[in-house]
Amino acid sequence: MNSSESRVERQESRARGDTIPSFSRDAKGFRSGALAPTKKRSAAPSLRVSAKRRNAPRSQAPAWERKSSKLRFAIALTIVRWSHRRSYENQLALRVTSRLTVVAFSMLVVFVTTTSAAEPRRLTTDSRLKHDPVFINDGKDIVYVCLTRAEQYQMLKLEWDADKVPTPLHPDETRSELEPAFSPDGRYYAHLQSRSPASVAMLIHDTKEKTVAEIPPAPGFSGMRHPAIAPDSSRVVYAFSETGAQQIFAVTTKATDRVQLTDSRGINNWPSFSADGKWITFGSSRDGNFEIYVMQWDGTDVRRLTENPAQDIRPRFSPDGRRIAFTSNRDDNYEIYLVDIASGELTRFTDHPERDDYAAWHPSGKWIVTVSERSGRHDLYLHAVE
Amino acid sequence: MFDIGSFNTQSCQGVSRRSFLTAASTMVCAYGLPLGAAAQEAAVARAKSVVLVWLWGAPSHLDTFDPKPEAPMEYRGPFSTIATRTPGVRVTDLLPQLAMRSDKYTLIRSHVSSQPGHPDAGTVAFTGFHERPEPVQPNFGSIVAKHRGQKGQLPSFISVGRGIPRDAARIVEGYGGGTLGKTYDPLQLHVAETGQVDVPDLQLLDGLSPNRITDRQSLLTRLDEDRRRIEGLGVEEWSRTYQRALGLLSHPASRQAFDLTRETDAVRDRYGYTTFGQSCLLTRRLLEADVPYIQLNWSQTVEAITPNFDFGWDTHIYNFELMQDRHCPILDRTLSYFIDELDDRGLLDSTLVIVMGEFGRTPRINDRSARDHWPRCYFSLWMGAGIPGGQVIGESDKLGEDPLTTPITPLMVGTTIAEFTGVTTQTRAELNVLNGGQVIDELV
Numbered sequence: 001m002n003s004s005e006s007r008v009e010r011q012e013s014r015a016r017g018d019t020i021p022s023f024s025r026d027a028k029g030f031r032s033g034a035l036a037p038t039k040k041r042s043a044a045p046s047l048r049v050s051a052k053r054r055n056a057p058r059s060q061a062p063a064w065e066r067k068s069s070k071l072r073f074a075i076a077l078t079i080v081r082w083s084h085r086r087s088y089e090n091q092l093a094l095r096v097t098s099r100l101t102v103v104a105f106s107m108l109v110v111f112v113t114t115t116s117a118a119e120p121r122r123l124t125t126d127s128r129l130k131h132d133p134v135f136i137n138d139g140k141d142i143v144y145v146c147l148t149r150a151e152q153y154q155m156l157k158l159e160w161d162a163d164k165v166p167t168p169l170h171p172d173e174t175r176s177e178l179e180p181a182f183s184p185d186g187r188y189y190a191h192l193q194s195r196s197p198a199s200v201a202m203l204i205h206d207t208k209e210k211t212v213a214e215i216p217p218a219p220g221f222s223g224m225r226h227p228a229i230a231p232d233s234s235r236v237v238y239a240f241s242e243t244g245a246q247q248i249f250a251v252t253t254k255a256t257d258r259v260q261l262t263d264s265r266g267i268n269n270w271p272s273f274s275a276d277g278k279w280i281t282f283g284s285s286r287d288g289n290f291e292i293y294v295m296q297w298d299g300t301d302v303r304r305l306t307e308n309p310a311q312d313i314r315p316r317f318s319p320d321g322r323r324i325a326f327t328s329n330r331d332d333n334y335e336i337y338l339v340d341i342a343s344g345e346l347t348r349f350t351d352h353p354e355r356d357d358y359a360a361w362h363p364s365g366k367w368i369v370t371v372s373e374r375s376g377r378h379d380l381y382l383h384a385v386e
Numbered sequence: 387m388f389d390i391g392s393f394n395t396q397s398c399q400g401v402s403r404r405s406f407l408t409a410a411s412t413m414v415c416a417y418g419l420p421l422g423a424a425a426q427e428a429a430v431a432r433a434k435s436v437v438l439v440w441l442w443g444a445p446s447h448l449d450t451f452d453p454k455p456e457a458p459m460e461y462r463g464p465f466s467t468i469a470t471r472t473p474g475v476r477v478t479d480l481l482p483q484l485a486m487r488s489d490k491y492t493l494i495r496s497h498v499s500s501q502p503g504h505p506d507a508g509t510v511a512f513t514g515f516h517e518r519p520e521p522v523q524p525n526f527g528s529i530v531a532k533h534r535g536q537k538g539q540l541p542s543f544i545s546v547g548r549g550i551p552r553d554a555a556r557i558v559e560g561y562g563g564g565t566l567g568k569t570y571d572p573l574q575l576h577v578a579e580t581g582q583v584d585v586p587d588l589q590l591l592d593g594l595s596p597n598r599i600t601d602r603q604s605l606l607t608r609l610d611e612d613r614r615r616i617e618g619l620g621v622e623e624w625s626r627t628y629q630r631a632l633g634l635l636s637h638p639a640s641r642q643a644f645d646l647t648r649e650t651d652a653v654r655d656r657y658g659y660t661t662f663g664q665s666c667l668l669t670r671r672l673l674e675a676d677v678p679y680i681q682l683n684w685s686q687t688v689e690a691i692t693p694n695f696d697f698g699w700d701t702h703i704y705n706f707e708l709m710q711d712r713h714c715p716i717l718d719r720t721l722s723y724f725i726d727e728l729d730d731r732g733l734l735d736s737t738l739v740i741v742m743g744e745f746g747r748t749p750r751i752n753d754r755s756a757r758d759h760w761p762r763c764y765f766s767l768w769m770g771a772g773i774p775g776g777q778v779i780g781e782s783d784k785l786g787e788d789p790l791t792t793p794i795t796p797l798m799v800g801t802t803i804a805e806f807t808g809v810t811t812q813t814r815a816e817l818n819v820l821n822g823g824q825v826i827d828e829l830v
Contacts, residue, residue, distance in 0.1 A: 223703045266464060311464075311465070
């Protein structure tokens with residue numbers, strides 16, 4: 001049975017009202033092809049990661065986790081003191097009950113606080129729709145797109161480990177700005193800007209020269225998609241459609257010397273550079289539906305990494321270049337998956353009934369930030385990477 | 387027991403003075419009295435209420451409920467299809483939760499519109515007729531409101547969302563009462579993604595807010611003062627505002643229908659914190675308050691990517707990205723839970739729910755890898771009020787360009803709504819509305 005048949009069978013089974021299959025069935029959702037079958041994550045991956053982080057040098061642990069440890073200790077100490085005081089105040093008959101209650105409660109508190117430390121950390125609390133987070137400033141800040149009012153997406157900057165309020169990157173801008181991309185040194189950043197009905201420009205900012213290069217919208221309805229800046233800032237790649245098929249192009253940071261990198265049917269989108277700048281990963285529907293591909297920086301040597309009837313979209317290279325994180329709805333809702341490029345091993349990274357999307361790697365490779373929907377709220381979440 | 391709308395106002399001593407006064411005033415200055423035969427007809431109506439879920443901007447039929455997986459790539463797009471609970475019926479993989487609920491709704495795949503532009507097609511979709519030659523015909527909701535009259539404090543036709551549907555150029559002329567008069571325009575309720583509900587109509591009365599109106603006398607005093615101030619608005623406008631202020635502000639129970647914080651977090655969470663999500667929740671509360679016709683708007687504007695517009699379904703660019711990133715995940719989650727809630731609360735049996743836009747989108751993908759307007763073929767969902775679920779009406783051709791079966795027009799939609807709500811052929815003739823309309827036989 002190929003993966004297409006398998007998926008259809010699952011859907012039809014679910015449509016008939018059969019019991020929703022357990023997580024272990026995910027392995028069937030991947031096609032052998034270039035990749036090995038899915039490896040299920042361990043039953044408690046986040047706890048193991050938490051243990052690793054607790055053993056890490058103090059200076060390497062993020063501030064929020066250090067605060068969390070202090071908080072747990074303070075809570076436990078308070079409970080113990082309170083229990084001593086209570087036990088002397090009460091009658092003997094009540095002491096045992098009181099002590100047992102306190103011990104149970106203490107265990108509960110320790111369990112809850114330990115578990116919550118291992119869970120993905122919620123970085124924002126406004127719940128508004130969000131897209132396309134990206135780490136900048138060596139991972140200190142995150143820039144993301146947020147629906148700050150019903151008519152406008154704004155780019156917001158968040159110092160994520162300092163409990164600060166996100167601030168608009170362009171406070172005075174009233175038009176929607178989308179899909180930010182930054183060079184590793186922070187000198188350049190690119191994004192899209194809505195100009196008029198269904199007409200979107202791409203801007204490339206040089207923060208050192210304080211200039212803005214622009215690719216204006218083409219006549220009629222048009223817009224670029226998903227810029228990405230090469231690690232050496234030699235070029236900016238993006239997706240654009242001129243003749244019905246959407247291709248990936250490259251320009252300089254002055255928005256000049258356009259070169260077409262792909263030439264296929266369908267839609268090519270979400271280009272992203274490897275850390276050494278030699279490879280670009282992207283999504284493409286050239287073979288029927290969205291799959292993940294890689295190609296060399298000049299558009300040659302295209303290789304397909306996934307093959308599944310579901311959507312595999314938004315790939316992002318890990319900082320060490322060994323893995324790619326991407327979004328897929330192969331298990332019905334959007335989740336994040338990791339593929340090891342050398343071995344082809346595929347791992348489901350998130351597993352939640354609601355949506356996990358827009359994975360972006362921290363420069364250290366230790367964390368991935370996502371836009372996740374939890375209880376109908378859309379916020380940034382920080383996940384540890386094993 | 388003496389009920390005002392769905393709100394019980396009986397005190398221990400019997401009918402309260404306030405209830406009596408309000409009921410009396412409501413009957414006098416109401417939204418118009420029901421027609422002579424209407425009361426009898428309403429009694430036999432299949433639908434106590436109607437909800438039109440309006441996907442403004444026109445969603446792509448190929449990328450949602452009428453996929454063409456066997457069509458060439460230039461037509462079918464990049465999405466896969468998934469099975470639904472209805473044997474043999476597939477939708478795209480953007481809608482897994484709605485696929486699971488196909489036994490709740492009937493899918494129509496053979497709609498046609500006469501107009502390719504949004505405001506014109508919007509008027510046709512809301513009224514059954516083109517806006518020219520004038521006069522503009524009444525919205526289906528206005529017809530139902532005229533027929534039913536106002537029985538409680540809440541108007542009989544309410545539009546939920548972010549305002550009168552429009553595009554960059556102008557509003558949809560068929561949004562309101564048309565030949566029946568502005569009295570039958572919908573009450574506009576604006577909903578934020580946080581669930582805050584505003585009533586823009588009442589902003590006309592400067593400073594008049596529920597917090598400042600503590601009793602009926604203060605309200606009447608205030609309204610009388612404002613009447614002199616806004617005499618220039620004309621009698622009809624004043625009357626409309628007066629009636630609505632009375633209904634909405636003189637009874638706390640009426641205002642409670644708008645207060646989404648009265649719902650549990652669990653319920654609000656399930657709808658999702660988007661404008662559409664919280665609008666669906668408000669709509670459910672309005673149904674519980676027996677509002678006869680609610681138009682639930684996805685957005686106020688059609689444009690999907692335009693400065694200062696609120697992301698409708700008009701995807702001339704970024705069609706596939708918007709469908710997979712934003713629009714379909716929101717629709718799939720919210721509409722699915724809306725259906726579940728109506729079903730669980732027993733509202734679906736007496737409520738006709740229709741989900742549709744003003745037309746479809748080009749089956750052939752355009753030069754920008756997106757889709758343009760396509761009035762020749764599009765879809766709708768119908769559920770509730772005894773409509774059997776799990777059926778498909780109509781069929782489009784192999785590319786999704788034209789219906790292969792009898793085309794279903796907006797006038798047929800309006801006529802069918804009228805039949806469900808007890809607005810019979812005779813009543814329609816008396817009102818001089820929906821002339822020449824035929825019902826969708828498979829639904830009635």
